[in-house]
Amino acid sequence: MKVHGTFIPKKNLASPQDMKIYIDEKKCTGCGACRAACPKGPRIYFIEEKDGRAVAVVKDPSWCLGCRLCVSVCMEDAITLEN
Numbered sequence: 612m613k614v615h616g617t618f619i620p621k622k623n624l625a626s627p628q629d630m631k632i633y634i635d636e637k638k639c640t641g642c643g644a645c646r647a648a649c650p651k652g653p654r655i656y657f658i659e660e661k662d663g664r665a666v667a668v669v670k671d672p673s674w675c676l677g678c679r680l681c682v683s684v685c686m687e688d689a690i691t692l693e694n
């Protein structure tokens with residue numbers, strides 16, 4: 612499969628519903644780069660205001676493909692993926 616022009620071997624992709632996505636809200640600036648880069652971004656990532664500041668919120672990780680693009684674009688190193 613190709614994600615943003617990068618070939619990702621199918622064996623490296625997570626099965627649906629087995630990825631856990633954690634956002635470190637102390638590091639997150641709410642920039643939205645994760646949502647923009649993720650092939651399923653509008654289904655997974657939402658930018659919301661919490662305690663007066665914008666942060667990324669994961670709504671439905673079952674769409675995650677395990678491609679790790681979100682991790683690679685996050686300048687704040689705020690995203691952790693686990694499966």
Ligand code: SF4
Pocket residue numbers: 634638639640641642643644645646666667684685686687688689690
């Ligand atoms: S890319 Fe990182 S800092 Fe930007 S909204 Fe996503 S988690 Fe937050």
Ligand code: SF4
Pocket residue numbers: 630632648649650651652655674675676677678679680681682692
């Ligand atoms: S690893 Fe990140 S960029 Fe890739 S599908 Fe999952 S949430 Fe989206």
